[in-house]
Amino acid sequence: MEEIPKYEKANHYKSINITMKQKIAEKFRTLYQSEGDFFASAGRINLIGEHTDYNGGFVFPGAIDKGIIAEIKLNGTDKVHAFALDLDEYCEFGLNEEDAPSQSWARYIFGVCRETIKRGGKISGFNTVFAGDVPLGAGMSSSAALESTFAFALNYLFDLGIDKFELARIGQSTEHNYCGVNCGIMDQFASVFGKKGNLMRLDCRSMEFAYFPFNPEEHGYKLVLLNSCVKHELVGSPYNDRRASCERVAKVLGQEFLRGASMDQLEAIKDQISDEDYLRARYVIGEERRVLDVCDALEKGDYETVGARMYETHWGMSKDYEVSCEELDFLAEIAKDCGVTGSRIMGGGFGGCTINLVKKELYDAFITKAKAAFAEKYGHEPIVIPVVISDGARKLD
Numbered sequence: 001m002e003e004i005p006k007y008e009k010a011n012h013y014k015s016i017n018i019t020m021k022q023k024i025a026e027k028f029r030t031l032y033q034s035e036g037d038f039f040a041s042a043g044r045i046n047l048i049g050e051h052t053d054y055n056g057g058f059v060f061p062g063a064i065d066k067g068i069i070a071e072i073k074l075n076g077t078d079k080v081h082a083f084a085l086d087l088d089e090y091c092e093f094g095l096n097e098e099d100a101p102s103q104s105w106a107r108y109i110f111g112v113c114r115e116t117i118k119r120g121g122k123i124s125g126f127n128t129v130f131a132g133d134v135p136l137g138a139g140m141s142s143s144a145a146l147e148s149t150f151a152f153a154l155n156y157l158f159d160l161g162i163d164k165f166e167l168a169r170i171g172q173s174t175e176h177n178y179c180g181v182n183c184g185i186m187d188q189f190a191s192v193f194g195k196k197g198n199l200m201r202l203d204c205r206s207m208e209f210a211y212f213p214f215n216p217e218e219h220g221y222k223l224v225l226l227n228s229c230v231k232h233e234l235v236g237s238p239y240n241d242r243r244a245s246c247e248r249v250a251k252v253l254g255q256e257f258l259r260g261a262s263m264d265q266l267e268a269i270k271d272q273i274s275d276e277d278y279l280r281a282r283y284v285i286g287e288e289r290r291v292l293d294v295c296d297a298l299e300k301g302d303y304e305t306v307g308a309r310m311y312e313t314h315w316g317m318s319k320d321y322e323v324s325c326e327e328l329d330f331l332a333e334i335a336k337d338c339g340v341t342g343s344r345i346m347g348g349g350f351g352g353c354t355i356n357l358v359k360k361e362l363y364d365a366f367i368t369k370a371k372a373a374f375a376e377k378y379g380h381e382p383i384v385i386p387v388v389i390s391d392g393a394r395k396l397d
């Protein structure tokens with residue numbers, strides 16, 4: 001997508017709540033000569049449980065302190081007037097199916113409107129200016145943050161009474177029906193339900209979830225992302241192929257989802273599926289076990305087990321699921337060399353970040369080494385992003 005580099009200007013905002021909000025307000029006044037309400041939502045991290053959501057498995061995400069802010073005011077027409085501050089682009093569209101805008105960023109907002117309408121929500125036109133500071137293409141769910149911001153805002157402004165799970169599903173359906181990504185529910189769930197200081201374990205089959213207070217610092221660890229700056233792009237990518245592989249194997253097993261299948265069951269049908277599908281399913285079945293191990297370990301404060309499972313996930317995603325890239329493998333290897341407790345690709349893969357669990361006393365040495373070694377090999381440093389677990393979709397004061 002051409003706009004990605006421009007969009008990353010958003011990283012220059014130092015504080016999401018002050019500078020970014022002020023800039024949005026200024027632009028809103030200039031464009032629409034009025035003032036609206038402010039809404040925000042968050043990007044996410046995921047400690048473990050990748051590509052498990054659409055397999056009916058568990059995920060373990062949390063919302064982060066980087067996200068989207070939008071100022072919105074109803075305009076009494078049947079048109080949406082939208083301005084993407086980071087891209088310096090304006091777009092106007094109607095609310096009927098045939099009014100779909102061509103700009104990809106506007107399609108997210110349009111999709112949220114359409115999915116809300118499909119659920120019976122009576123909405124009309126509005127003016128908006130929005131901006132964000134989730135790096136695009138870094139596997140931190142900038143698109144879910146955008147979807148959740150608008151789903152939450154429409155629900156509030158039109159008093160629709162849609163529950164939070166349905167708001168998350170509005171975002172997910174937007175991806176499926178307007179953006180070409182057959183994603184699971186994790187990103188939108190995290191973005192809507194996120195709670196400061198807490199990760200969430202979500203069972204994507206029953207949709208039951210629990211908040212887990214998560215304070216690695218109290219146990220002597222830090223959580224940090226290293227953005228390889230290899231752009232991950234799920235639209236039209238092999239992401240949808242991975243999902244299709246899993247669905248094929250589940251079908252041969254006679255199950256709705258891969259969730260709950262054992263390695264023995266997989267071995268038993270090995271000759272009925274392709275080698276590639278076998279590898280994909282092997283990763284997913286292993287990942288289901290790892291998420292549960294991590295939950296048990298966290299309850300005991302056993303961060304060494306958490307870290308060990310993270311490495312296993314990385315190499316499963318790299319070798320069996322084949323969603324890594326050379327740069328991310330390199331970052332995971334450096335982490336191992338530096339004695340980092342756990343390191344792995346985060347999110348859908350195909351680029352983006354590693355998530356690293358590192359003992360406080362090793363942190364500085366790790367960051368210095370990772371920057372230098374990566375720069376020597378790839379000509380630029382990875383971007384260091386400390387993780388702060390924060391709130392999800394909300395109205396700002």
Ligand code: GLA
Pocket residue numbers: 049050051052053054141183184185186187347348349
């Ligand atoms: C992307 C998708 C999610 C999930 C992850 C991988 O972020 O949007 O639904 O499948 O990849 O865990």
